[in-house]
Amino acid sequence: MTFARIAGTGGYLPERVVTNKDLEEMVDTTDDWIRDRSGIKRRHIAAKGEKTSDLAVVAAERAIEAAGMDVSEVDLIIVATSTPDKVFPSTACIVQRRLGLRKIPAFDVNAACSGFIYALDVANRFISTGGARNALVIGSETMSRILDWTDRSTCVLFGDGAGAVLLRASNEAGIISTHIHSDGEFEELLHVPAGISSGYDTVQQEAAFIHMKGNEVFRKAVSTLGNIARETLSGNNIKQEDLAWLVPHQANLRIITAAAKKLELSMDQVIVTVDEHANTSSASIPLALDVAIRDGRIKRGELLLFEAFGAGFTWGSALVRY
Numbered sequence: 001m002t003f004a005r006i007a008g009t010g011g012y013l014p015e016r017v018v019t020n021k022d023l024e025e026m027v028d029t030t031d032d033w034i035r036d037r038s039g040i041k042r043r044h045i046a047a048k049g050e051k052t053s054d055l056a057v058v059a060a061e062r063a064i065e066a067a068g069m070d071v072s073e074v075d076l077i078i079v080a081t082s083t084p085d086k087v088f089p090s091t092a093c094i095v096q097r098r099l100g101l102r103k104i105p106a107f108d109v110n111a112a113c114s115g116f117i118y119a120l121d122v123a124n125r126f127i128s129t130g131g132a133r134n135a136l137v138i139g140s141e142t143m144s145r146i147l148d149w150t151d152r153s154t155c156v157l158f159g160d161g162a163g164a165v166l167l168r169a170s171n172e173a174g175i176i177s178t179h180i181h182s183d184g185e186f187e188e189l190l191h192v193p194a195g196i197s198s199g200y201d202t203v204q205q206e207a208a209f210i211h212m213k214g215n216e217v218f219r220k221a222v223s224t225l226g227n228i229a230r231e232t233l234s235g236n237n238i239k240q241e242d243l244a245w246l247v248p249h250q251a252n253l254r255i256i257t258a259a260a261k262k263l264e265l266s267m268d269q270v271i272v273t274v275d276e277h278a279n280t281s282s283a284s285i286p287l288a289l290d291v292a293i294r295d296g297r298i299k300r301g302e303l304l305l306f307e308a309f310g311a312g313f314t315w316g317s318a319l320v321r322y
């Protein structure tokens with residue numbers, strides 16, 4: 001059996017850091033409220049003209065380097081993003097050109113904050129069926145571009161960044177299982193109303209920004225993440241105590257803490273970056289993974305659980321032997 005194994009990871013955060021104190025100058029909020037309700041202390045914001053593909057390329061190069069591979073060995077690129085550079089071509093095609101690659105398949109996946117899990121699921125299917133051997137899976141976002149910087153209920157919560165994973169075909173596990181779900185019933189609880197087929201000329205500027213009923217999303221996220229964790233463990237006959245690390249999507253520290261509690265994991269076994277990165281949507285899991293691999297917490301052979309929840313609603317998980 002062929003598995004997809006994580007050969008290397010990379011991350012990139014834009015240089016500019018915006019603290020909660022900085023936001024106090026912009027909207028009616030306080031550092032205390034943001035820390036207390038979300039766990040966020042600061043976020044990175046892309047420079048003027050810095051695009052999602054720019055972030056993705058650096059994260060990808062770092063992942064390729066960490067894997068000790070030559071870029072020419074990459075034979076599939078999937079970019080998870082809901083903030084692409086252009087309507088088309090896909091951000092993945094732009095990344096492909098920037099990496100100096102030709103002809104290999106490259107495409108985007110949009111599943112909002114669950115995008116990385118969806119992209120990982122697709123790449124895993126490519127590798128396990130012989131369709132690719134070395135797949136770059138990137139989550140990259142410039143969430144700052146779809147924020148209304150006068151809306152305190154959303155602008156304090158998000159940040160920009162990119163994370164990448166290079167998956168390599170191997171006889172050893174690897175990605176053990178992936179689980180993805182969606183429910184379009186909840187479209188309007190978390191959305192950016194503007195879109196191409198809605199017609200630009202009819203769109204108010206505010207429709208181009210994130211609209212979220214935070215409290216309702218919060219409740220749904222907590223219950224759904226509990227269910228997906230159970231589905232993943234029982235589907236693989238794995239007990240909570242076999243897990244070394246939970247690497248969750250980083251939307252809110254209270255959601256992450258609730259997920260850890262349901263899994264009876266100590267917070268020492270949970271990778272948390274929401275304080276430093278805020279919610280970087282599809283970039284948050286690969287960024288958190290990269291941080292914890294580089295600082296030596298996550299070690300080869302350990303069992304990891306990734307889980308995410310986002311607009312759609314979409315949600316998903318992956319059980320991974322690193």
Ligand code: UT7
Nearest residue numbers: 029033037038113152153156214215217218221251252310
């Ligand atoms: O990644 C995709 C999925 N997204 C999520 O998972 C996000 C889910 N939601 C959340 O993380 C939380 O719901 C929030 C952090 C967005 C909000 O926390 P909350 O505890 O649910 O607060 P709330 O929305 O119930 O608002 C409480 C109060 C409100 O005032 P009133 O109506 O009680 O007077 C808000 O107007 O807090 C007010 N508020 C703020 N106050 C200071 C909202 N935003 C702010 C702010 N600063 N930035």
